[in-house]
Amino acid sequence: MHNNFFSNQGVGDARLLTNGHENHQGKMHGVTGLGHPPYSQHAQPHHGIEPEYQDFIQKDDRLCPPQMPNYMTQLPHCAPMLQIQNMPGHGFQNTTLGPVVQRRPTIEDLVQYLKSTPQPNACNTNNCEQPLMSSPKPSQTPVYENQVQYYANQVSPHQAASPVSMNRPTSPQAMIYAAQGGQVMYPMHHYQKPSPATISTDGSCTSTSTISTAGSCTPAARTISMDASCTSTSTISQVPTGRVVSDDKDKSSMSELEKFAQDTKRRRLRMGFTQENVGDGLGALYNNRFSQTTVCRFEAGQLSLANMRKLKPIINKWLDEVESNAVSRAIVNDGEKLKIYGKRKRRTFIQAATKSYLESCYEQCPHPTKSDIERISEKSKLEYEVIRIWFCNRRQKSKKELDKCLKEKTVAFGNFAQPIPAPNTGNWAMPSMAVPQPWLLDMTASNHTPYMATNNQNGQFIQHAMQRMPPGYYTQ
DNA sequence: ATGCATGAGAG
DNA sequence: TCTCATGCATA
8 A cells, every 4th residue: 555564754653554454345444544633532433344343343442542553452452562662773663643552563564565565576696695784774675585484484472482572583573674675684693504405506596505604794794695596496306294394395486386386287277187186186196185175275376385385296296197197197086085074063154244343353463362252252153163263264364365475576585594583692683672462461351451542651651561561571 | 266174283 | 272284165
């Protein structure tokens, strides 16, 4: 919607982050008008929310004014994300409008950012290395796909090692910073050496390492290299099973995978096979059956990167086989007998109205607590488990959207090492910044005082929220 | 093609 | 408990 989504311009105005969000019904909801005074006590109507849910939302509005980013403020259990310390020269600063309330960026934020900002493709040098800059400066450097991806993997507070995200390479702040175009540099020990298997030696990228030492700057600092063409074409000789960590396996970039996926479809159709046939065929030949769903998602590039990488060699092998062997081609359907039918809960039909309500809840808080789910369950007249699963699936959907977005927007992938989260020390250590994660807090607990926004200076505001954090949440 | 559901693995 | 890979059922 706007290119300054995460830019300095307008930062500090948290409202920018919520305007214009469109739900899946195509209706606008939760739009917070810029004309309203900050932290108004008046509940705003929620357009796009069905009448039966209006009072519920409005009631929550009293606790969490709509001017705040709505998904963290409109429910009392969603405590505000506070900006404790600004990133030097960047990030989010206070304005005269009142305390800055910064929420932790979600996958949706990243998606929106990536959609709103064209990212240049760039490999400035022949050896896939970026020049090291002496100080972090915003520039037109591309988003580092694997950093964003890495962040995406870190989004769940339940997956994080600590409930506090420090301002370090993997923090949301660093991600946004990178997304803004800043060169993100970290101490050497933040990088793992790429394993030999990850080194690409294709013609366009002669470098044997994707991490380079920069001579002109602090020796300890290194920069991430990137190059769209610097992707390995190695394939897996062995069919992987189970989870695949994107390491030592197929290193195809998203664009390569997408190309292969489209190719798969072409090859399949040329032989007159259905997606089901492919799945069955994998079962027949390799005792490794997949459903039509999975084949479909593969062809559409709707699986996770790791998942795509995992399936690529298997499917490739099968295609090669059936293309060259009439006998193999003939036994495709034998794989069908490998189908496993278990007793399965009848699929719940969720009404459109309820869905839009759930969407609004998700927008407010993607990780509802137990009591949240109970509440939502009660309100929506759906089982607890149905709600829980719905949120799980919704999160998965978001991740897929992010993957898709990254696929379109970013450059080289996977050929450089992942940042290691800790320790964050040394010359290039990022300043620490405590970032409460609102959905960790169960503000519906009996001993909590309902969150009330204030117009005071941020000190009071922050303290108010900080008091809610368990000991050890804040470090300096 | 996609929504709800399952189960394995990890924290 | 969550995520992730996966699939039945259905739009």
